[in-house]
Amino acid sequence: MTFSWGPLPAGWQVASDLEHNTPQTIATAQNSLLLGGADVRVVERRTAKGGLLRVASRGAWTFDPAALAQKVAQVGDAQDRFWGEGGKPFLVSLIPLAPGATHSSGGRGLSEAFALFQEPTARLEDFTFLLAHERMHSWISSGLGGLPDDREALDYWLSEGFTDFYAARLLLRSGVWSLEDFAAQENEMLVRYAGSGARNAPNARIQQAFWTDNAMQQLPYDRGRLFATILDHRLSSASHGRLNLDDVMRRQRELAIRNDAAGVTATAAAIFPTVYRSVSGRDLSADLARDIQAGATIELPADLYGACATVKTSSISTFDRGFDGEKSAASGVILGVDPDGPAYAAGLRNGMKRLGREGGKDGNSQLFIAYRVADADGAERVVRYYPAGKAKVTVQKVEIRPGMAPARRSACARSMSGAR
Template sequence: MSASFRAVLLAAAVLTTSAAARPPETEPVRYQVTPVMQGADLQALEIEIRFRGDADGETRLELPNEWGGETELWRRLTGLTVTGASVAEDGPQARILKHAPGAPLTVRYRVSSGAAADPRAPYRPIVRPGWFSVLGETVFVVPADSAGRSASFRWGRLPRGWTAASDAEHGAMGRPLSVDDVVESVSLGGADVTVQARDIPGGRLRVAARGSRLFTDAELADLAARVIGADRSFWNDTAEPFFVAMTPLEDAAQGSVYRGTGRTDGFALYGTANVDLAAYRYLLAHEHSHTWVPRALGRMPEGAQEPSAYWFSEGFTDFQSYRSLLRSGVWSPEEFVARLNETLAAYAASPVRTAPNTRVVADFWTDYAVEKLPYQRGMLLAWTWDRRLREASGGRLDMDDVLLRMRDGARADGAGATFAPDRFFATYREMSGVDLSADYARYVTDGAAVLLPADLFGACAEIRTETFPAFDRGFDAEKTAAAGNVITGLRADSPAYAAGLREGMKLVKREGGQPGDSRVEYVLRVSDGAGERLIRFQPVGKGEVTRQTVVLAPGLDEAARAACARTMSGA
C-alpha cells in the first residue's frame, strides 16, 4: 500500500470518526419552504427538513396538532416522506423514525389548505392560488426534544415575480435562530406582496403586506416603526431585526375584524379591508409588547393550563401597551381615556365578569366573553397594583420598575426558570413590601369584580363609578352574526320581543344604542316579509351592573395635557 493511499484512508477515518463523535443535536435543523405551482397558481407549500437523527438510532417526529384554537393541524400535511429512515406512525400527530445512529435524515411533506382567510379562524394555514400566509406552529414538523436546538431557514425557488418574507429569515441576518424560532414564525408570500423597511432602535424593521385596505403599506410601516421604536426605547435591551406580516381576511358577515399574534421577533396582523389604520395602533403595541411580556419575564403554564396565566400575559401586556401608546404620543390623552373607557364598559357588561379563573381555562377558546375576560381583568389589576405600589413607595416606584426588574432577574437566571406570575408577585413584594396573594385569590382565582381607585390618575382624570340596570339586547348577538345577521336566540321575556322584534328577522343595521349600556335606547333596523322598519326598545335586563368611567379633567391647556400624558403613562 502506497504512503499516499494510506494517508487518504487515514484522513477518511479521521473524518468518519469525527462525524460519528459529533452529537446529532449540535448540528442545526435546516428548514426550506418552496411554493409548488401548477401553471400560474399556487397548489401547496413543500417543506423540507434536514437534520441528523438521534444517536440511539430512533427519532420521534412531532407534527403540528393544536394551536390558537385550531385542532388536528396534522390533517393539513400530506405526502410525508423520510429519506434515511423507516417510518412508523405513533398516533396521527407523531412518527417514529428508525435509522442508523446519527444518520442524516430528510423529511418532506406538503401543506395545501386552499382555504380562504376566514375572519372566524384567521390562524389556519392559508394557501391560495396567488399567495400564502402561514404561522410556524401550524405547518412545521419538529424532531422531538429539539427545543433550543439551532436551526436555519431558507426559501426554495420562488415563482417569477413573487416576493416571500418571514421572521425565520432573521437567522441569515445575524440573529441566532433556533427550532423554537422557526416554529414561532410567520411567513407571507405572493405575487402582490410588498416589503417595506424602516430603521428602528437596535435593528431593522420589515413590514410585509398584501391586499387592499384603507391605508397604504408605507403608512402601516411608519406606524409600526413608531410603536416598536417606543417599546424598544423603554426596555432598552434589543438589538435585532423585527418583522410584521399583514394578512388580509375575507369580509366579515357584519362589521370589521382585526386580530394579531406575537412572534418572538415579529408579529402577524390580520384584518378585513374596512379596518382603518387607527385600529392597528393598539394591536401593534399589544403584540410587540409580547416580546417582553411574558417572554422575557418568565415562563407560562403549558398546554391546556396556559390560559390560567393570561390575566398576566395578556392583561399586563394591555396595561403596558396603553401606557406606551400614550407615552410615545401615538395616542393623545383623549384617545387613551376613550380606549380605557371602552375596556371598562365591556368589562362592566361582560356576562362572565365574575367568572373564576377555572372558567377561563375551560372556555377561553370557545366563548368570546371568556376570551376577553383575562385581558380586562389583568389590565385593571395592573392599574390597581400600580397605584398601590406608588403609594407604598411614596411615589418613587411604579409598575414599570417592577417589570424592568423582572426582566433583569429573568435574564440572570433564565426566563424559563420561574413562572412569570410567580416572579411578578415575588418582585412586587420585594420592592413594595406588599403581599398580593389575597388579591390574587379574590380577583383571579375567585373572580371578584375589580374596581379602579377613584384617584388613580390624580388631578388629571376622575374615575366615576355608577350602578344601573343590566344591559339586555334580548337575542344572541354571536349566533345572529353567524347566521348572516338573522335574529337568533330571541327571548320572549325581553324588551326587544315586547317592542316587536321576532326570531328570523334580518338585522339590517343598528341605528342607535350602546352595547353594554341599558340607559341608551336601542334602535334596530330590521326586515322581514313586510319590508324594513325600526324596532326601538330600552335594553334593560335583570339585575344591576357597576360601571366605571374615566373623565379627563376639563380645560387642560397644552402644557397641562402633556404633563397629564406623562402622569397617566408613568413616564
C-alpha cells in the first residue's frame, strides 16, 4: 500500500507516519496516525541512531514541544539500545483535551508513531511514563508476535503489563528516573492493585469487561507488570544474575523477526512460554494458569531489590468513591451516594451538580479525592475526602534504602533495573 497527501487547505501543516519511507501494508496503515490543521506545529530532531523524530502538536502547552521531542528522543534512545535497534523515523502527536472533558488523558502506541491526548495544563513530567509506555509498544507486543485478531484483551497481560514493566525499567536504567521516581511509580501501582475490586478476576473476565469497567481495564497492566517482575526476579536468582527477563524478550524478538520473514503467524502471548522455557529451562504453564488465567494475587518477594530497597507489607483501606463515579461523570449529576460511605460523610448528596473533579487517583484510597459541585441553589463548593472503604487490604510498598552514597545509588539503579 502506498500513501500520499492530496491538495491541502491553505496554511495547513500535516504529519503522518505513513509518510515514512517504510513499506506499508493495510495493517500498518490501520495502526497509523494522521494529524493536520492550520494550528498544527511540527518540530523535528534526529535521534542518537540518526532516525528522524517528529513531534506534531496542536494548542498551547505548559512546555515547549521541542522539550517534548527531547524527552521522547531520550526515552527512545534507551529503548533502541535495549533492543539493539533504532534509526527508524518516528512520529509523536499531542492534542489537548477540551476543558472539562470526561474523556481521560492517555495515549495510543502505533506502528511508527504514538498519539498523546492530554489536559492542556499537563506538565511534561506528568506523562514521562506514558510516553515511555507508548514508545515501548513499537516492540511489545507488535514486534514480538503481536496480538490475536480476536479477543485481544486476553493477551493484554503481556502487551500492556510487560510494556509497563519495561517502560519503568528502562526509565530507571537510563537515568531519566531516579530511584525514588521509580519506587513512587511502582508504589502507585501496588496501591491500585491492592485496592482493586477486580484484582482476582480471571483473565476471561478482562475480555468481557475491559471497555465497561475501569478496574478491569487497569488490571492487565498491573497484573502483567507484577508477573513480569516475578519472572525476572526468578530468572535472575536462579542464574545468579546471569539471566533475566531481558534475555527472554530479546530472544523472542529474534524469533518474531524470523516468523515474520517466513510468513508464520504466532502471537506474542502464544510464543512467550516457549521462548521462556528455551531461555530458562522452566515450564510456565502452572504460573500462567494460576497468576494470569485464574487471577491469583501476585506478591513481590521481600528480597526483590536486594539491599537497595525493602518491600514492606502493610494494611490499607480499599478504594471506595462512595458514589457512582462513572454514571455521575456521564450525567453531570452526583448519583448513587452511599449513605454509609465516605462521600456522604464529607457532604456529597445525590442530585448535586457535578462540575468537575479536582485531584485524587482512581483506585488509590491514600490520596484525597475532591469534587467541585453545586447544590440546588447553585452554590458551589469542593467536597474533599479520602475515598476509603471499610474493608482493609494488604498492600506492598517499596522503600529505597535511605542515605546511600552516590556510587551505591547508581549501582542500585543498575541492579534494580536489571542492567548487567
